[in-house]
Structure formats: C-alpha cells, structure tokens
Amino acid sequence: MRPTINSTMAVTGLASSLDIFLTDVRVISSPFITFAVFSPAGLANTLNNDRPQTRPGGRMLPPVVLSGITYAGAIALMACGITIIYMSTRTFNFAHATMATWGFYITYVCYMLYGGAPYQYFPLSFLFGAMLGVICYFGINRPLLRREASPITLMMSTMGYDIALLATIQIFCDYLTYKLRLYPRRVIMSTYETMVWGVPASFFISLILAVAIPVALHMFLTMTKFGVAMRATIENPTLANIIGIDAEKVYLASWIIGGGLASLGGAIVSMTITGTPVMGNMIIVTMFAGSILGGLYSAYGSLLGGFVVGLAEYVGTWLLASYWGGWLLGYRMVIPLIIMAGSLLVFPEGLAGLPWGALLAALKGALPGKGKEVSS
Numbered sequence: 209m210r211p212t213i214n215s216t217m218a219v220t221g222l223a224s225s226l227d228i229f230l231t232d233v234r235v236i237s238s239p240f241i242t243f244a245v246f247s248p249a250g251l252a253n254t255l256n257n258d259r260p261q262t263r264p265g266g267r268m269l270p271p272v273v274l275s276g277i278t279y280a281g282a283i284a285l286m287a288c289g290i291t292i293i294y295m296s297t298r299t300f301n302f303a304h305a306t307m308a309t310w311g312f313y314i315t316y317v318c319y320m321l322y323g324g325a326p327y328q329y330f331p332l333s334f335l336f337g338a339m340l341g342v343i344c345y346f347g348i349n350r351p352l353l354r355r356e357a358s359p360i361t362l363m364m365s366t367m368g369y370d371i372a373l374l375a376t377i378q379i380f381c382d383y384l385t386y387k388l389r390l391y392p393r394r395v396i397m398s399t400y401e402t403m404v405w406g407v408p409a410s411f412f413i414s415l416i417l418a419v420a421i422p423v424a425l426h427m428f429l430t431m432t433k434f435g436v437a438m439r440a441t442i443e444n445p446t447l448a449n450i451i452g453i454d455a456e457k458v459y460l461a462s463w464i465i466g467g468g469l470a471s472l473g474g475a476i477v478s479m480t481i482t483g484t485p486v487m488g489n490m491i492i493v494t495m496f497a498g499s500i501l502g503g504l505y506s507a508y509g510s511l512l513g514g515f516v517v518g519l520a521e522y523v524g525t526w527l528l529a530s531y532w533g534g535w536l537l538g539y540r541m542v543i544p545l546i547i548m549a550g551s552l553l554v555f556p557e558g559l560a561g562l563p564w565g566a567l568l569a570a571l572k573g574a575l576p577g578k579g580k581e582v583s584s
Contacts, residue, residue, distance in 0.1 A: 272526045274411045275480045280518030281414030282477035283491065285421060287498030287514030289469030291507050293341075294499070295442050296462035297349060299362040304470045304495060305488030306373035307337050311471025312478035312487060313377065316395055317384065326400050326479070327413055333475040334468040341467020344369050345460055353459070377485045395483035410479035417476070421469070422511050434461070480522075494521055497544035501551045503558025513551075513559055517544050 286308055293301045311333035318329040348365045357365075384390040402409040429435040434457075441448040441458040449455055474488060481487065494517055502513025525540040555562055 272523060274407060276519050276522035276526075278408070278411045278414040279477055279480045279522045280515045281418040282473040282480075283494050283498055283518030284418050284473075284511045284514035285469045285476070286473035286491075286495045287502060287510045287517075288421065288425075288507050289466035289473070290495055290499040291502065291504060291510035292462050292469070293466035294504055295507070296438070297353060297362070297459050298359055299349060299366060300359075300496075301344075301466065301470075302363060302367045302492070303340075303344060303370040303373060304466075305492040306370050306377065307340050307467055307470035307488070308474025308477070308491070308495075309377060309483075309485065309488035310340060310373065311337050311474030312395075312397070312483045313380065313392065314471065315475040315478070316392065316397065316483060317390075319400065320390055321388075325402055325409075326397060326475075327402075327409060330413070330472060330475050334472040337471025337474075338464045338468035340373070340471070341463035341465075342460065344467070345463040349463065350456065350459065374485070374489075381485055393484060395478070397478045397483055398480065401479065408479065410476060414476050417472070418511065418515060422508050425507055438462075493541050493548075494518060494544045497548035497551075500548050501558055503560030506558065506560030509558050509560030517547050520544075520547060 286304060290301060290304055293299055314333045314336045315326050315329045318332060319326045344366065348369055349362065352362055352365055381392045384392045398408070404412060429439050437448070437453045438458045438461060440451075441453055441455050445455055448458075477491065478487065481490070484490075495514070498514030498517040499510045500513070501517055502509035502511065504510075521540060521543045524543050525537060529536045551558060
C-alpha cells in the first residue's frame with residue numbers, strides 16, 4: 209500500500225532535499241559558471257544584441273521575448289512531469305534534472321551524426337527519457353513503495369539515481385570527445401536553429417507543445433479506460449486496488465510520461481541556453497518552482513505554473529541585468545525561489561487550488577458595465 213503524506217510533510221521534505229541537493233552541486237551555483245552557461249545562446253547574448261526579430265506583419269519582437277517563451281514552454285513540460293510523478297507515487301523526482309540533460313544530449317548527438325534538423329530528434333529524446341523513467345521505477349521506486357518507504361526516503365533515492373545519471377553523462381561526454389571528436393561539454397544549440405519568418409523554429413515548437421500536451425493529457429485521462437483508472441488510482445489508491453485496478457501499472461505509466469516530458473523539455477530548453485553536462489541542475493529550481501506554483505496535485509496547473517515561472521525568470525533576469533549589469537545573471541535562481549516561497553505562503557495549494565469561480569465572479573462584478581446593469 210502506498211504511504212500517505214500531507215502537504216506540510218511534502219513541503220518540508222522538498223525544502224530539505226533542495227537544500228541538500230544544492231549543497232552537493234554548489235559548484236553549479238557559482239556566478240561564473242552560471243554566466244558561462246547562459247551568456248552565449250540566451251540572456252547575455254540578448255544583452256549584447258538587442259536587434260529585434262521581424263514578423264511578416266512588420267512588427268518587431270525582441271529576441272529575449274522569443275527565447276523567454278521558448279524557455280518557459282520547456283519549463284512547463286518539465287514541471288508537468290514532476291507533478292505527474294508526484295501525484296501518483298508521492299515521489300519528488302530529483303533525477304528530473306539529469307533526465308532533462310540526457311534529452312539534450314540525445315538530440316545533439318543524433319543531429320551531429322545524422323544531420324537534418326535538431327527538432328526531428330525531439331521524439332527520440334522523449335523516448336529515451338521514458339526509458340530512464342522505467343529504469344528508475346523498476347530499479348528504485350517500486351521496491352521502496354512496496355516496503356512503504358517514507359517520502360523522504362523516496363526523494364533521497366531519486367537523488368542517488370540523479371548522481372548515477374550524471375556520472376554516465378560525464379562518461380558519455382568523454383566518449384564523444386575522444387572517439388567521435390565532438391565537443392559536447394559546451395554546446396550552443398541555437399546556432400543550429402532553423403528560422404521561420406525570421407523567428408526560430410523552436411519558438412513555435414515550444415508554444416505548440418505547451419498547448420498540445422494539456423489537451424492530450426485531458427483526452428487521455430478522460431476518454432481512455434486506462435486514463436480513468438489512472439485518475440482513480442491517484443485520487444484513492446486503496447479503493448482502486450479494491451475494485452481491481454493495478455496500481456503498479458499506473459505508477460509505471462506516470463514514470464514513463466514524467467521521464468519523457470523531462471527529456472523533451474531538456475531538448476527544447478537547450479535551444480535557449482548553453483548545453484553542458486550540468487545543464488539540468490541549472491534549471492531544477494525553476495522546474496520545482498513551476499510545479500509548486502501550479503499545484504502539486506494538478507498536471508494542468510503545473511503547466512501554467514511552469515510557463516509563468518520560466519518566463520518570469522528569463523525575462524526578469526534580462527531586465528535586471530540590463531539595468532544593473534551582467535553579473536546578476538549568476539543569481540537568476542533568486543526569481544524562481546521568490547515565486548516558490550511566495551506561492552507557499554499565499555496559496556500553498558498552488559494556482560489550481562485557487563477559487564477561480566469566485567474570483568471571476570468578483571471580477572465581473574467589479575467591471576463598470578456590470579455595475580450599471582446591477583444598479584438598473
């Protein structure tokens with residue numbers, strides 16, 4: 209039987225694990241490393257080149273807006289993956305970071321070996337991430353769930369898996385360097401972009417996927433037999449077992465979807481920031497902030513939360529660096545951390561937990577036209 213967990217335990221466990229994780233990879237939070245990762249293809253490049261992109265209608269879009277939306281769409285996909293895994297197994301997947309990095313490397317290597325366009329290898333990145341999710345579930349998560357491990361133990365186990373995946377990436381990069389004569393430790397994927405109407409194609413892909421994934425999820429969860437069973441297991445696992453639903457298949461499906469979205473998001477986000485072996489660790493705080501802002505029990509909310517946090521981080525960092533200097537790029541994690549802390553303090557259930565019906569009704573009542581109608 210799956211262990212139960214309340215919101216306080218979840219937030220406390222997440223905070224402690226984040227602290228441990230960031231301590232272990234403290235070299236990544238160095239301002240110099242962060243600046244090196246973000247400057248060539250993303251933020252600092254925009255600071256040094258403010259030439260806007262042109263659309264067919266003649267209107268101008270700043271590059272930071274295009275890159276910010278692409279980045280936000282990728283973060284939304286990764287945040288959704290975190291939420292799906294948590295909803296089903298109550299496991300915060302800290303291996304999400306390196307799964308995202310693997311998604312980037314699959315796209316990069318396939319493009320360098322076989323040519324074409326980087327985007328055509330995004331489905332392979334999704335499949336590889338799904339495979340990593342299957343390995344994590346069968347090798348780590350399922351044995352611990354069967355032993356009714358605590359949420360902290362489940363989280364720490366994914367951290368160990370993340371370290372193992374990071375080690376394999378380092379080995380893989382050495383192989384690419386010495387055997388294939390590639391340079392995989394600092395890759396600027398934006399140089400391989402295809403322009404559509406003067407706009408990078410990754411912008412359209414990220415935007416389309418950010419809309420298509422929620423629609424596909426809704427159809428899967430409401431129109432398929434397995435999707436309905438998945439919802440039942442998430443809402444009440446004990447009752448689902450009583451009526452004959454195989455909960456372990458639901459958990460496996462969650463890891464497949466979550467791992468696939470992590471790697472797919474990593475492949476997309478590499479089009480806006482520099483790809484490195486620790487790329488995923490640079491954005492893990494943003495992923496979790498998006499998941500928490502959207503709501504840990506809402507896949508749809510996490511997509512919205514991830515998009516909001518990603519866009520706020522990317523554009524906000526650019527604006528601050530424009531006024532106070534590029535050194536602020538090293539502290540970009542502050543923005544998602546502030547959003548995450550504010551969300552937990554103001555509405556801990558996330559955007560999905562807000563009374564949207566009452567808020568919309570109050571907004572309509574405050575409109576001038578509505579007020580006149582009521583008074584008449």
